[in-house]
Amino acid sequence: MASRILVVEDEVAIRDMLSFVLEQHGYETLEADNYQAALDHLHEPYPDLILLDWMFPGGSGIQLLKFLKQDEILRQIPVVMLTARGEEEDKVRGLENGADDYVTKPFSPKELMARLKTVMRRVNPTSLDDTLKVGKLKLDPISHRATLSDTPLDMGPTEFKLLHFFMTHPERVYSREQLLNNVWGTNVYVEDRTVDVHIRRLRKALSDHDHLVQTVRGAGYRFSTRS
Amino acid sequence: MASRILVVEDEVAIRDMLSFVLEQHGYETLEADNYQAALDHLHEPYPDLILLDWMFPGGSGIQLLKFLKQDEILRQIPVVMLTARGEEEDKVRGLENGADDYVTKPFSPKELMARLKTVMRRVNPTSLDDTLKVGKLKLDPISHRATLSDTPLDMGPTEFKLLHFFMTHPERVYSREQLLNNVWGTNVYVEDRTVDVHIRRLRKALSDHDHLVQTVRGAGYRFSTRS
DNA sequence: GGCATTATGACATTTATATGACAATCACAC
């Protein structure tokens, strides 16, 4: 059950961008490019958050915001406003009318996700990160636990991060260097070969599911459900 | 292995966004937020493409563009301009000065990737990451896997590269020497006859599709769907 | 047939990956 985010934004380019970033981070997105379309999404199952462009056709953002806050159910859905840079009054007016936060266009993915997470954590601490599943293998970022057929797997933090990265980026080869950058972080000087060792530890932890982590000779490693 | 894209853009939010989208699509990114930083990236290994903001500090986009086009090597790197919406003259001026295409801010990830791919296809068709298909035979550079009717084929790195080259250059004879240059790389001293052996290994891997790799007596080999 | 070219199997060598061990470091309980 991924969190669902309703994106209310009339400009298709920005809407696409928001959807892309959100989906890459594991959210489901609903899209609306006008007032009525936004209303059409406001029924069960309700979105978990609304990303609302301040200015959009068929009713400005504040109009929809006010409408939401009048409804007993809808008012509980957190709203993050999208404002143009420098429009300070917009932000103030938005926050005064019940918006939970705002993001200024243009935005970096990092900033966007950070704000969304903060807001969602504040409103509903449990709905945040989703469990990743691949067959019997599950990875739950919340409890920070990986299980196989509901049996907890024993692995270190690095292996957990590695598995998390793999599960969010399956069916794709990654060189040792890329894995170091993505899992260990950039500006970390660690031997390439160290990756091998952690791969082995991860495979060990996965026991009879170690085939999910595949060696691609001369290229790196790949997480794949196919043999 | 992955294409490298130099992003020249001063606004951090937009730069982050570009990097995020590009990296999600498997590109490596280099970042520069000013003229000098951009120049610092222009050495080997050269970026495969430059994404250039029209207006950025320490020299406008066109300035850098002109500089690039004066250099024999650098001029070959394709350039995609980032322009503000509505600035039609900018686009025209950019294209006149050698830019290969432009993307208007704000942009959707889909549009961005489409334009980049188009440009890269025009310049260097082999550097692309698209799945290659010939009948039931598929080669996916992203997962680094060759399949026949979705069954993974077992072959070594050299055979994989060889097949990749063939699939991107079908219906054309290549001498052993040409194959060595293209697949093994230049400055590699290897016997001509070695190619025969790898051809055989590739055919073996292709099993009942080995007819795709054809011998052209006295000339070399050819990858062809026609018998 | 006789010559030239290619196919194939075998093999030694090189290269890449897997694995076990270990010392240093870290996290946390006491």
Add this chain to the structure above:
DNA sequence: GTGTGATTGTCATATAAATGTCATAATGCC
């Protein structure tokens, strides 16, 4: 603090795979 176990990165070694070359067989061409 101090102790204790877990974790981490690195190394040495084992194992496995890939590579290039050769000798020889097979094939095509005149």
